[in-house]
Amino acid sequence: MTRIFLNGREIEVAADTTVLRAALDNGVYVPYFCWHPRLSVAGNCRICMVEVEGKGLDIACNMPVSEGMKVLTDSDEVRAARKAMMQFLTLNHPVDCGICDKAGECTLQDYHFAYNGAPSISAEPKVRATKFHDLGDRILIDNERCIVCSRCVRFTHEVSRSKALGIQGRGDTSLVRCEEGRRFDDPYSDNVIDLCPVGALLSRSFLYKARVWFLEATPSVCPGCARGCAIRIWHLRADRRLQRLDPRRNLEIARVTPLDDPAVNGPWICNKGRDLAAIFERPRADQAMLRGRPVPLAEAISEARRLVDGAKRRTALVSSWGSDGELAAFRDHLAARFDVRVKPDHVPQPGEIVEDDILIRADKNPNTRGARALFGERPVAFEPGTDLVLVWGEGFDYSRVPAGAKVVLLGSYLAPENGAADVFLPISVQTERDGSYTNSDGIARRFEACFPPGETIAHAADLFAAIGGRP
Amino acid sequence: MRAFEKRLQSFEVTETSHTLAAYRSRGGYGALAKALRSMKPADVTKEVYDSGIQGRGGAAFPMGRKWQVVKPDDGLEHFLCANADEGEPGTFKDRWILENAPHLLLEAMAIACYAIGAHHCFIYMRGEFDLSRRRVEGALEEAYGAGLLGERILGTPFSCHVVLVRGAGAYVCGEASGLLSSVEGKKGYPRNRPPRLTVRGLFQKPTVINNVETLSNIPWIIDHGAAAYRALGTPKSPGTRLVSISGHVVRPGVYEIPFGTPLDEFIYEDCGGVTGGRALKAVVPGGISTKVLVAKEIAGLPMDHASLDAAGSSLGSGGMIVIAEGTCMVRLLQVMLRFYHHESCGQCTPCREGTGWMHRIVDRIAAGRGAAGDIDRLIHVSHFNDGTTICGLGDAAGYATVGILDKFRDEFEHFMAHGRSRCGGSLA
Ligand code: SF4
Ligand code: SF4
Ligand code: SF4
Ligand code: FES
Numbered sequence A: 001m002t003r004i005f006l007n008g009r010e011i012e013v014a015a016d017t018t019v020l021r022a023a024l025d026n027g028v029y030v031p032y033f034c035w036h037p038r039l040s041v042a043g044n045c046r047i048c049m050v051e052v053e054g055k056g057l058d059i060a061c062n063m064p065v066s067e068g069m070k071v072l073t074d075s076d077e078v079r080a081a082r083k084a085m086m087q088f089l090t091l092n093h094p095v096d097c098g099i100c101d102k103a104g105e106c107t108l109q110d111y112h113f114a115y116n117g118a119p120s121i122s123a124e125p126k127v128r129a130t131k132f133h134d135l136g137d138r139i140l141i142d143n144e145r146c147i148v149c150s151r152c153v154r155f156t157h158e159v160s161r162s163k164a165l166g167i168q169g170r171g172d173t174s175l176v177r178c179e180e181g182r183r184f185d186d187p188y189s190d191n192v193i194d195l196c197p198v199g200a201l202l203s204r205s206f207l208y209k210a211r212v213w214f215l216e217a218t219p220s221v222c223p224g225c226a227r228g229c230a231i232r233i234w235h236l237r238a239d240r241r242l243q244r245l246d247p248r249r250n251l252e253i254a255r256v257t258p259l260d261d262p263a264v265n266g267p268w269i270c271n272k273g274r275d276l277a278a279i280f281e282r283p284r285a286d287q288a289m290l291r292g293r294p295v296p297l298a299e300a301i302s303e304a305r306r307l308v309d310g311a312k313r314r315t316a317l318v319s320s321w322g323s324d325g326e327l328a329a330f331r332d333h334l335a336a337r338f339d340v341r342v343k344p345d346h347v348p349q350p351g352e353i354v355e356d357d358i359l360i361r362a363d364k365n366p367n368t369r370g371a372r373a374l375f376g377e378r379p380v381a382f383e384p385g386t387d388l389v390l391v392w393g394e395g396f397d398y399s400r401v402p403a404g405a406k407v408v409l410l411g412s413y414l415a416p417e418n419g420a421a422d423v424f425l426p427i428s429v430q431t432e433r434d435g436s437y438t439n440s441d442g443i444a445r446r447f448e449a450c451f452p453p454g455e456t457i458a459h460a461a462d463l464f465a466a467i468g469g470r471p
Numbered sequence B: 001m002r003a004f005e006k007r008l009q010s011f012e013v014t015e016t017s018h019t020l021a022a023y024r025s026r027g028g029y030g031a032l033a034k035a036l037r038s039m040k041p042a043d044v045t046k047e048v049y050d051s052g053i054q055g056r057g058g059a060a061f062p063m064g065r066k067w068q069v070v071k072p073d074d075g076l077e078h079f080l081c082a083n084a085d086e087g088e089p090g091t092f093k094d095r096w097i098l099e100n101a102p103h104l105l106l107e108a109m110a111i112a113c114y115a116i117g118a119h120h121c122f123i124y125m126r127g128e129f130d131l132s133r134r135r136v137e138g139a140l141e142e143a144y145g146a147g148l149l150g151e152r153i154l155g156t157p158f159s160c161h162v163v164l165v166r167g168a169g170a171y172v173c174g175e176a177s178g179l180l181s182s183v184e185g186k187k188g189y190p191r192n193r194p195p196r197l198t199v200r201g202l203f204q205k206p207t208v209i210n211n212v213e214t215l216s217n218i219p220w221i222i223d224h225g226a227a228a229y230r231a232l233g234t235p236k237s238p239g240t241r242l243v244s245i246s247g248h249v250v251r252p253g254v255y256e257i258p259f260g261t262p263l264d265e266f267i268y269e270d271c272g273g274v275t276g277g278r279a280l281k282a283v284v285p286g287g288i289s290t291k292v293l294v295a296k297e298i299a300g301l302p303m304d305h306a307s308l309d310a311a312g313s314s315l316g317s318g319g320m321i322v323i324a325e326g327t328c329m330v331r332l333l334q335v336m337l338r339f340y341h342h343e344s345c346g347q348c349t350p351c352r353e354g355t356g357w358m359h360r361i362v363d364r365i366a367a368g369r370g371a372a373g374d375i376d377r378l379i380h381v382s383h384f385n386d387g388t389t390i391c392g393l394g395d396a397a398g399y400a401t402v403g404i405l406d407k408f409r410d411e412f413e414h415f416m417a418h419g420r421s422r423c424g425g426s427l428a
Helices: A019-025 A076-091 A108-117 A151-158 A192-194 A246-252 A274-278 A295-308 A326-332 A368-375 A416-420 A460-467 B019-023 B030-038 B042-049 B061-068 B094-099 B101-114 B130-146 B176-183 B212-216 B217-225 B226-230 B263-270 B305-310 B329-343 B349-366 B374-385 B392-418
Strands: A002-006 A009-013 A050-053 A055-059 A070-072 A140-143 A165-168 A177-178 A202-203 A213-219 A231-235 A255-260 A316-320 A337-343 A388-392 A407-413 A425-428 A433-436 A444-446 B080-085 B120-125 B161-166 B207-212 B240-247 B253-258 B280-284 B319-324
Touching: A002 A019, A009 A019, A019 A050, A019 A108, A050 A076, A076 A108, A076 B349, A076 B374, A140 B030, A151 A165, A151 A192, A192 A202, A192 A255, A202 A316, A202 B374, A213 A444, A231 A246, A274 B374, A295 A388, A295 A407, A295 A425, A295 A460, A295 B094, A316 A368, A326 A368, A326 A433, A326 A460, A326 B207, A337 A368, A368 A433, A368 B329, A407 A460, A407 B130, A416 B207, B019 B130, B030 B101, B030 B217, B042 B061, B042 B226, B061 B101, B080 B101, B080 B176, B094 B101, B094 B130, B094 B212, B094 B240, B094 B253, B101 B120, B101 B130, B101 B161, B101 B207, B101 B212, B120 B130, B120 B176, B130 B161, B130 B392, B176 B207, B207 B212, B212 B217, B217 B226, B253 B263, B263 B280, B329 B349, B329 B392, B349 B392, B374 B392
Parallel strands: A002 A070, A316 A337, A316 A388, A388 A407, A407 A425, B080 B120, B080 B207, B120 B161, B240 B319
Antiparallel strands: A002 A009, A050 A055, A050 A070, A140 A202, A165 A177, A213 A231, A231 A255, A433 A444, B240 B253, B280 B319
């Protein structure tokens, strides 16, 4: 441990830490742009200047602590230097916050109010740079807004390791760019959008879709693979719900961002997680049916119950997208009467990354581990004489149903099998319920509902109780 | 010229004076043999330390102290780099060595490697240097052929390999850490210190970076001893140094002079004075990153680090620029700032934005559109560029600007008030 004096207060900090970390960990905020806890120190933005008594100004993010050092984070000199850095940073910055996607979450904007707040003292016209340059299929860059903090570049060198980005040119004409002839097609590319302290890196899918202050985020878990990354699902704030305009927008996922979970994914997620809207917002099945004939939900439930009670050999294929709670409900109410097999709902799609050593796992289901903990690891198969198959979720090849067996299907999306099932029961999806998944490392993480389920849709856990409960 | 024994320019430059044969005939590689056969690495470092020699690249850091940080036997790999990326405007003295005495540099590097326990060293050379490249390449071939470099040099257990690396032409690649980034194959961005490069430099290994001229003094020091070296120059700045002089001077060129030589004596006696018989207006003493001195400040001013510091400037990289009366200082600052703006690597905020800002303000003044507050703005930007940047380029831009504004503010005010130069906008 090392003893330092932070604005006169004596504190003990780890010997191998920096002044910036020591300050942040001890409740003293030192502003920073280029520094990021998960990236190497670049020390280029120069906003984190502090004063060390007897040594003058230097950057805190690269300054190791030393015994007895006296650090001032808010002296007149520090304030003046910070203000000057803000002047430099905004010198050629367009400050078009009104239309900038980062407005409301922009560090530059926040720091300007906190540390400068004064009109520009420059009389020179701003240096123009390229607007909306195409870095890849997902990301554009507005070079005028870039403050050349190099976070995005370091991310592609140190985290995703694609080395896709670099900085071209020099001085105030420096441009973040892909290597010549390359595109930014890194499977983790979208992290740089969150990482960028300003609105320079823009998501094509989110650009001009919403002002962030009209949105709120619900903590959730990405179901894209067995890593189960912690995420935030962004959608319209409850008090901002639309009535007269297309109200379907109230139920849309505006964007997905990581939720920093050191034990699971750190501050990153892969691009598949960003695209969850496409997974969830498929045409929904919201009508209970008996062999394709629409019926009220209650009628379908009692028919399912009748079929289960009447069958002799029953097999259940449970969903590896089911939450821990739903799986437990199945165990409690139905499992005893079934030969239970855990079914993968999703398998790798053509072109999809199967697995890497960063986050992506080969198992494309979020709760295989939770399901197997309850129901074992046997592959999907049917014992001879099976006369009832209960299918929960997606991903099952119906040509495998034993001849003559009845099918009870619980699903969320429109699919041809729904109409062919003896009983079809529409169930809620992850974004409509609370629960948890247990990831491939055995770590359970909770998710919360963002949207209300439709009136004709049931939660799977309730259905299991209704079908299997004692009369 | 005052009589003294030259160390670097001790021979007549001819068609063949750069060759191994010529170098050997002058006693070349004797110091290497002496060091390898009769001295321990620590003895070499001690000799260098005792000589008091300071770096000739601009910062004037004592060479021996830099070497001492690297422990030859700490079990780590060490590197040496010769900084041959001479890019400070007005400075071209290292080129003289590269072109005329390449073996001197190679011998020096082998000795330096021996002292610091390095077996691989690099010459990082400015890409534009063509004759220098050819001469150094030729010298490398000769030295390897003669067993003066490579494995088991001169039959001793010591091995040393020298690699010539050519830069693509950026001022910051002459900054020690930017140079290393470039050698490593990365963009020539300077690095933050700590760690010091002698602790973690090239490929994260302890690395010594010395300027070409600095290194080139080593063989002489080993041959003649530290005391003999100290006999020339001043107590605090021992030895001789190369000065490249250009601008409005009758005999521009590269001169070797002892530290302490009076500046005006050097300009008027050694270099023939100001061209066209004009009066001297100012002198940039050591490359454009050093503060300009006006004529009356240089009278009798000894050229050594302490005296120049006391005069508010510095000896810098040894590139002296003579400025005759009639030169427009607004235009001069404009040219200087164009350089800094163009060469800012763009890594750190104040330099990236500040050099361009200063350049544009002065551009506007020089276009006759100066506005109230411009000078204060320039000083403001200079102030925050100085000392807040990663490397010295930002500092230098601010330093040079404030230097000119301090001494020639009236010229700027005149330009702003009348929309034109008091000196006809001339740089000639
Ligand atoms: S990046 Fe920040 S400061 Fe710049 S325009 Fe966008 S919101 Fe405004
Ligand atoms: S694009 Fe953003 S993250 Fe990348 S260097 Fe510019 S400001 Fe930094
Ligand atoms: S001071 Fe200038 S040249 Fe040096 S690192 Fe910063 S931007 Fe680059
Ligand atoms: S946060 Fe320290 S220099 Fe950028």
